[in-house]
Amino acid sequence: MVKEITVISGKGGTGKTSLVASLVSLAEKTAVADCDVDAADLHLVLNPRVEQVNDFSGGKSSAIMPDKCTGCGKCHELCRFGAVVKNTDQKTVFTIDPIACEGCGVCSYFCPEKAIEFKQAVNGQWFISSTRYGPMVHAKLGIAQENSGKLVSLVRSQVKIIAEEKGLPYIIVDGPPGIGCPVIASITGTDCALIVTEPTLSGQHDLERVVELINFFKIPAYLCINKFDINPEVSDIIEEKALAAGVKVVGRVHYDRNVTGAQVKKLPVVEMPNTPAAADVRTMWSNLLQEITAATKVS
Amino acid sequence: MSPKLTIAVASGKGGTGKTTVSASLSCAAADAGYKVAYLDCDVEEPNGHLFLKPEIDCRHLVGIPVPVVDQKKCVACGACGQICQYSAIVCINKNILTFDKMCHGCGGCALVCPAGAITEKSRSIGSIEGGSAGRISFYHGNLFVGEAFSPPLIRAVRSTGCNGLNIVDAPPGTSCPVISAIKGADYVLLVTEPTPFGINDLDIAAGMVKELGIPHAVVVNRHDPDNTLARDFCRDRGIKILAEIPDDRRIAEAYSRGALPYSAVPGYRELFKELLISAVKEAKW
Numbered sequence: 107m108v109k110e111i112t113v114i115s116g117k118g119g120t121g122k123t124s125l126v127a128s129l130v131s132l133a134e135k136t137a138v139a140d141c142d143v144d145a146a147d148l149h150l151v152l153n154p155r156v157e158q159v160n161d162f163s164g165g166k167s168s169a170i171m172p173d174k175c176t177g178c179g180k181c182h183e184l185c186r187f188g189a190v191v192k193n194t195d196q197k198t199v200f201t202i203d204p205i206a207c208e209g210c211g212v213c214s215y216f217c218p219e220k221a222i223e224f225k226q227a228v229n230g231q232w233f234i235s236s237t238r239y240g241p242m243v244h245a246k247l248g249i250a251q252e253n254s255g256k257l258v259s260l261v262r263s264q265v266k267i268i269a270e271e272k273g274l275p276y277i278i279v280d281g282p283p284g285i286g287c288p289v290i291a292s293i294t295g296t297d298c299a300l301i302v303t304e305p306t307l308s309g310q311h312d313l314e315r316v317v318e319l320i321n322f323f324k325i326p327a328y329l330c331i332n333k334f335d336i337n338p339e340v341s342d343i344i345e346e347k348a349l350a351a352g353v354k355v356v357g358r359v360h361y362d363r364n365v366t367g368a369q370v371k372k373l374p375v376v377e378m379p380n381t382p383a384a385a386d387v388r389t390m391w392s393n394l395l396q397e398i399t400a401a402t403k404v405s
Numbered sequence: 406m407s408p409k410l411t412i413a414v415a416s417g418k419g420g421t422g423k424t425t426v427s428a429s430l431s432c433a434a435a436d437a438g439y440k441v442a443y444l445d446c447d448v449e450e451p452n453g454h455l456f457l458k459p460e461i462d463c464r465h466l467v468g469i470p471v472p473v474v475d476q477k478k479c480v481a482c483g484a485c486g487q488i489c490q491y492s493a494i495v496c497i498n499k500n501i502l503t504f505d506k507m508c509h510g511c512g513g514c515a516l517v518c519p520a521g522a523i524t525e526k527s528r529s530i531g532s533i534e535g536g537s538a539g540r541i542s543f544y545h546g547n548l549f550v551g552e553a554f555s556p557p558l559i560r561a562v563r564s565t566g567c568n569g570l571n572i573v574d575a576p577p578g579t580s581c582p583v584i585s586a587i588k589g590a591d592y593v594l595l596v597t598e599p600t601p602f603g604i605n606d607l608d609i610a611a612g613m614v615k616e617l618g619i620p621h622a623v624v625v626n627r628h629d630p631d632n633t634l635a636r637d638f639c640r641d642r643g644i645k646i647l648a649e650i651p652d653d654r655r656i657a658e659a660y661s662r663g664a665l666p667y668s669a670v671p672g673y674r675e676l677f678k679e680l681l682i683s684a685v686k687e688a689k690w
Contacts, residue, residue, distance in 0.1 A: 116450055118419010118577040123602060144580040145417040145609055147602040165490060186511055205584060205617065210490055210511030249612045252581040255553065283419040283577050284449035287553040307663035308424070308452040315450060318550040337661040369601050 108269045109398060110277040112141075112296040116316030117309050118283035120302045121332040124365050125387065126280040127151040127374040130239045132391045136276040137269040138237070140244040141258045141292045143230070148280045151372055154235030154242045162245065162260065164253025165209040167227040172198040174221035181213035181222060205250050229253055232261055234268070241268045258282070258291035285319045293320060298398060299327040301353065305340035313344060317351045326401060327353045330390055333361040356397060357390025359383050410690040411571040413590040415614070417606025419577035421596045422626035422650065423447070425660060427574040428456045429667035430684070433677040435540040440569030443538070445545035446559045446586035447576040448531060455663045459543035461536035467546070467561045468527035469510035469554075474501045478522035485514035485523060506553065531558040535565060542567050559585040570685075579613045587614065592688035593621040594647065599628060599635040607635075611644060622687060624680065627652040647687065648680040
């Protein structure tokens with residue numbers, strides 16, 4: 107059975123993507139997915155060769171047909187998202203702001219003139235690619251588009267199909283920051299979450315919220331403290347608090363400028379020889395595998 | 406001159422320094438004598454309070470309208486389930502089921518129901534707290550853990566603020582939460598770091614603010630004089646850089662304990678004062 111490991115963080119910029127690139131390199135046989143669909147970066151390191159491009163439609167959106175619109179204002183009155191804009195120019199009385207439109211269709215349904223089209227919208231693209239490590243599924247949400255949660259679910263379901271077809275043991279998922287819609291879509295039903303944090307007051311605060319989230323969804327989770335030596339005291343506090351919430355620390359990674367150096371060279375840091383961070387990540391990966399294997403036996 | 410100016414601080418990539426910049430700017434504005442409010446719109450992971458340490462004096466819940474079905478009046482026609490685009494209300498075997506967490510609060514089901522069986526109630530998704538941090542008015546939103554849909558709460562935070570300078574700390578990314586935070590702002594500062602990830606995400610974020618038609622500039626954080634990635638990008642795109650914050654370990658250490666470079670690291674007060682002056686000037690206030 108393929109095991110899905112989802113890397114999340116709560117706080118942004120703690121090192122999720124750099125860590126994922128290294129885990130993919132260490133795993134040898136794995137599929138990988140980038141679920142940070144509105145600011146995807148993993149492709150910058152893994153350099154995927156895109157093999158299939160697909161349009162993503164997350165829902166419908168409305169558009170007023172100027173030739174049919176009588177300017178009665180019913181749509182403007184009913185829209186709760188401020189998406190029906192009253193124009194000052196005389197050509198069309200009302201237009202729909204596609205960025206504000208939530209795609210509920212109320213305007214179109216209640217338009218007495220049937221002057222509002224309600225059509226499937228293209229909100230982005232998703233890709234099936236190959237990398238030197240294995241297959242990759244990733245996506246690009248269109249500029250100022252919504253429904254990132256749906257796109258995340260789609261990317262995850264596709265990578266799972268590919269991993270099962272190819273008989274790969276792991277799927278490693280690079281998740282988005284935060285605790286909202288795309289994060290929930292990234293962790294729902296995953297086998298385990300690997301949370302990456304940093305020893306700062308913000309990191310600690312955000313970790314508490316993300317741990318609450320994974321406990322809410324009852325997902326087994328492990329913790330990696332990145333740049334732990336920036337503030338060893340806060341690292342200790344974080345470790346203690348995480349353990350109390352049922353989250354075990356599987357790795358502590360040194361602050362290491364080679365991590366940025368690796369990013370510039372488009373390499374996972376574990377492929378840079380003699381770097382402290384690389385050694386730490388290797389230890390973490392073997393700890394994580396042990397934990398996952400032990401948890402599988404128990405269940 | 407309009408009495409009100411809203412400057413939003415955003416970034417595609419997380420962890421680039423939005424909170425450091427927005428909280429420091431708020432302090433600089435208060436010290437310069439502006440009437441200023443700091444609005445933390447990163448409602449999934451609000452952090453501004455860790456640095457500004459406000460005294461909170463008011464709190465209220467923010468909800469969205471969700472349907473309540475009176476089964477006695479319901480004629481099981483299924484019209485509510487047909488209009489709903491979010492699978493938040495469905496009609497199965499003449500029973501109506503509602504899924505409040507899926508609901509966006511559009512009101513379509515209540516409008517379409519021919520039997521008048523659907524009313525709406527407010528369901529809380531988070532809270533807003535307000536108070537003051539010295540001379541700064543402080544507001545932040547706090548999304549309840551497990552809630553997926555933050556834009557209504559973000560819009561509620563945006564509706565607070567003061568009749569002076571409002572500084573918005575936006576969430577990371579480029580999708581709906583960010584758009585809710587920066588829409589209607591007079592000016593956007595995009596914070597980036599000069600790494601390949603930072604520049605890639607800056608590219609996406611710059612596309613987003615351009616699409617929204619908001620004037621903007623860049624603040625480079627963790628600047629290293631030998632690294633020209635950010636300068637090259639901004640020169641090619643014709644985007645101004647209003648400040649470059651050095652890659653200084655003292656800033657990282659201050660940050661780790663909840664202190665701002667503005668007040669905790671010597672030499673940075675001036676940098677943020679100048680950034681404030683140029684941002685206000687660029688925003689033509």
